[in-house]
Amino acid sequence: MQWFGKGSGNIEDRRGMSSGGVIGGGVGIIVVILGLLFGQDLTGLVSQLPVAQEVQGEAKTGDPTDKEGKFVDGVLESTNQVWVQQFAQMGKEYEKPVLTLFTNSVQSACGNASAAVGPFYCPGDHKVYIDLSFYQDLQNRFGAAGDFAQAYVIAHEVGHHVQNLLGISEKVQRARAQLSEKEYNRLSVKLELQADFFAGLWANHAQNLKDFKLEEGDLEEALTAANAIGDDKLQKQAQGEVVPDAxxxxxxxxxxxxxxxxxxxxDIRQGDTFNSSQL
Structure with a gap:
């Protein structure tokens, strides 16, 4: 993919402001797996992790100047342009999210989080968080290389922001107290798959942006990433068996x-995973 336009201006750069915490025992292993799945609701989870406190300092805001920062900034701006259009068609105004870059650990409105949880979206502050070292794991551990695979990660998390703005996430959270763990897991799957749909919708409309260009192999990179982080594949790798109820x-x-x-x-109307016969 190629991005020729300006950045979003909505980057909060906290890289170098934090030091890594230690995640112990089985909890750490579970957190790593969940984080690598993208988009897990970390509101309760991340606050339980023992991580180091952030170093004193002031985050940089605006457009990063390094190559990696510029890339995610461009992807964020691309998602902004697409979702501004989509919300306008629904008669709504899109609130652009902030993307926070961090190193090792970070403090969010959802609690403390280690980089081990992977990229995540916090509905409490409407921010997407990512330690860019995750992209190395995506390539080396999961074989999902390429810039469009990396863009898919951002677009999926922005998909959770869209769900938050549309009230979808809130409905799912309200239902949580009334459901068994097995039933809630099924609802969580539908929420995550809709975020994947929203990521695909972004890619469709981004092709029409004058500053954005899809290249040969980009779609395959995103699909490779989606395939690599499926529950069944990760469970098989981690524990040697697949447990659908989990x-x-x-x-x-x-x-x-x-x-x-x-x-x-x-077409956003085609993304109702909650009432789809495909699940």
């Missing part, structure tokens, strides 16, 4: 299906 994000096949559906249709 799925929280969907299988590899489901994640690829919903991203591809968003990309092929570009």
């Amino acid at each position: 799925f929280t994000h969907g299988t590899s096949a489901q994640r690829m299906y919903w991203f591809k559906k968003g990309f092929e249709t570009g």
